[in-house]
Amino acid sequence: MNQNPISYIDEKREEILRTYQELHQLAEPSWEERKTSAYIREKLTNAGFHVKTFSEHYGLIxxxxxxxxxxxxxxxxxxxxIQEVDGEICANHSCGHDGHSTMALYTALALAQSGxxxxxxxxxxxxxxxxxxxxxxxxxEAGALENAKFLSGIHVRPALEIPFQKAAPVILHGSTASIQGFIQGTxxxxARPEEGNNPLEAAAFLIQAIRQIRLKDNHKYSIKITELRGGEASNLIPEKVQFTFDLRAETNETMDQLIKKAEHTIKKLAELTETNIEYSLGEYSPAAxxxxxxxELGKSAISAILGEENFVPxxxxxxxEDFHFYTLKKADLSATMIALGCDLKPGLHHPxxxxxxxxxxxxxxxxxxLLLEADKKKW
Incomplete structure (x- = not known):
């Protein structure tokens, strides 16, 4: 029997909570979400959906x-x-993805049964x-954005960011990246340092030079050393040093400038110290x-469900968040991620x-x- 989708969600309250608990127990790391995907696929198939699957990963559409x-x-x-929980290394849902999947699943079921x-x-x-x-x-790559005009997501937020029973229509994640590399010395x-070329000394120069990077940009940014490995004995100058720099920027444009400055600095230090520095960009995520x-659609949906007094701008x-790759790759896509207040403690990624x-x-x-309102719009 067709019914109002919001009433359907109230009716399915206990089932929603049980689904979350079952997904929580199925915690699986990246690219290994076999049981999680199968669980969601079964729920969708039983509701009459045709589920598109992929041979190379466990994503669903x-x-x-x-x-x-x-x-x-x-x-x-x-x-x-993957993290340590009570002394055991295991897969653990400490970022709320089990909750996100639960909410998206029952949004699909609520809209499908509404007729x-x-x-x-x-x-x-x-x-x-x-x-x-x-x-x-x-x-x-799998076609998730084919013909897409509007995209939304949701993320549970720490209590210090968004209070319980409140929500915001956008999460303003910054861009993150890392630069990883090796300094090759001699x-x-x-006892005979003049016969070598110390990569640890080159690393010290590099760290100081990176700290001096300044951008003519009003947006926030940072770059700092987070990993340095080298040396095997107290009486030997090592041949190689490994380093990692962490980069953060408020906007994608600022991140582009920061990366260029860092690359320029690395190349200049290689010349100055007469070492060979090989590096690569890793772990990149774009900004919101x-x-x-x-x-505006997010604000309307939050206000409709929680009341205007519980809307956070x-x-x-x-x-x-890799959600922002969707807008990076499709610039004309209207997209936002809802920030959900839920009394989350002590914090995201805490075991x-x-x-x-x-x-x-x-x-x-x-x-x-949100989707009902989005459907009314002309995109």
Whole structure:
């Protein structure tokens, strides 16, 4: 029997909470989400969805066909972290992806059972490997953004960012990257340093030079050494040193400038110290891009479900999210990620992270309301 999708979510409250608990127990690391994907696929198939799967990864895509081939979409991530919990190294859902998948799944079920005719095709993307910042790119390759005009996601937020029973229409993640490399020197005995070229000394010069990088940019940024390895004995000048620099920037444009400055500095230091420095860019994630139209829809959905008094304008975050690859690769895509207040403590990625599961219910309602509002718009 067809019913109002918001009422459906209330009716399925206990089932939603049970689904979250079952997904929580299925925690699997990036690219290994086999059981998680199968669980979600079974729920969708039983509800009558045709589920698109992929041989090279465990991502899923399902569509509710609309009058138009233009797509409004919702993305959820499925993977867990590998970390130590009570002395044991294991997969652990300490970033809330099990909750995100639960909310996206029941948004799909709520809209499908409503019997409503949609102006746009409504797409649900269940993505692997967010924690490695690789899954979004694979889903894009798989056609997740084909005909897409609007995309949303959701992320549970720490209590210090967004209070319980409140939400924001955008999470302003910054861009993150790392530069990893080796400094090749010439080994020698410490008693005869003139016969060698010490890569540790070159590393010291490099660290100081990197610290002096300045941009003519009003946005926040940082670059700092986070890894330095070299040397095997107290009386030997080593042949090689390994380093990693962590880069953070408020915007993609600032990150581009920071990377160029860092690369220029590395090349100049190699010349100055007469060492060979090999490096590469790794672990890159783009920054969020504000989209006022998408944010306005988010505000409307949050206000409709939680009331205007529980709407928070924005949620700045020092972290990263590979959700923003979708807008990086499709510049005309209207997209935003909802920040969900849920009394999350002590913090994201903490092995003992918990949150108030009541947020799963109103989070699902917000996503459902958001897609219903997005369907009314002309994109």
């Amino acid at each position: 399902v569509d509710i066909q609309g009058e138009s081939t233009d797509v409004i979409a919702l993305r959820a991530d499925m993977d867990a972290l 409503k005719s949609f102006r746009h095709t409504v797409r649900f993307i269940f993505q692997p490997a967010e924690e490695k910042a690789e899954g979004a790119l694979k889903m894009i 080994p020698a005995h410490a 891009v504000r989209n006022e139209k998408a944010m 924005e949620c700045p975050s020092p972290g990263a 003992k992270m918990t949150f108030n599961q009541d947020a799963l219910i109103y989070g699902t309602k917000i996503l459902t309301s």
